[in-house]
Amino acid sequence: MSEKRVIRPAPKRFEDFEVGDVLRSPQGRTVLDADNVWFTSLTQNTNQSHFNYAYAEGTRFGKPLVNSCLTLAIVTGLSVSLTSEHAVANLGWEEVRMPKPVFIGDTLWAETEVTEMRLSESNSETGIVSVRSRGVNQRGEVVIEFRRSFMVHTRAAQLEDDFPQADEPWGSDSDKQIGAEAPGSQEDEVDGLA
Numbered sequence: 001m002s003e004k005r006v007i008r009p010a011p012k013r014f015e016d017f018e019v020g021d022v023l024r025s026p027q028g029r030t031v032l033d034a035d036n037v038w039f040t041s042l043t044q045n046t047n048q049s050h051f052n053y054a055y056a057e058g059t060r061f062g063k064p065l066v067n068s069c070l071t072l073a074i075v076t077g078l079s080v081s082l083t084s085e086h087a088v089a090n091l092g093w094e095e096v097r098m099p100k101p102v103f104i105g106d107t108l109w110a111e112t113e114v115t116e117m118r119l120s121e122s123n124s125e126t127g128i129v130s131v132r133s134r135g136v137n138q139r140g141e142v143v144i145e146f147r148r149s150f151m152v153h154t155r156a157a158q159l160e161d162d163f164p165q166a167d168e169p170w171g172s173d174s175d176k177q178i179g180a181e182a183p184g185s186q187e188d189e190v191d192g193l194a
Helices: 033-042 054-058 068-080 188-192
Strands: 022-024 091-096 109-118 126-137 144-152
Touching: 022 126, 068 091, 068 109, 068 126, 068 144
Parallel strands: none
Antiparallel strands: 022 109, 091 144, 109 126, 126 144
16 A cells, blocks of 8 residues: 555745735634623623623614624634644734624624734744734625734744654555445345345
């Protein structure tokens, strides 16, 4: 049997970014009522506009608002696979603005632009990437904008593969051809019933 190829996305390194790059999330995320209530409860936010429908109906929005910290978390999360999935550290957020409200059932996407890059002064194997991100809903409205910076490894950094090595061989059926007859197959069982 030939050696199997192992395919795993390589972590983004400092040199993989360029100022001006625009990165768009490959998928959107619909905000559910459960997301909003759980997040609001978890963070002990007592603003009723996030979880009390009767109260929210009396506000200018007429329905519950999605917790703005949840919106920030979702849009940041949507950007991670393209920016900081393998970051050394998230360094901070700045200038968070919410120009439009987010409601239950809205679907969000993230768009991120690289705005600045520099090598770290304290660690020669890392660099700092600054970005501005925005969340866009299904209507094309920008619902959140913010700036973020994070530290990533340079190509000079020697990274170990953190995937755990399995000592066991693959299961015995993995090398058989699909559809090959085996003792005790479903066909044998059906014949035995006839």
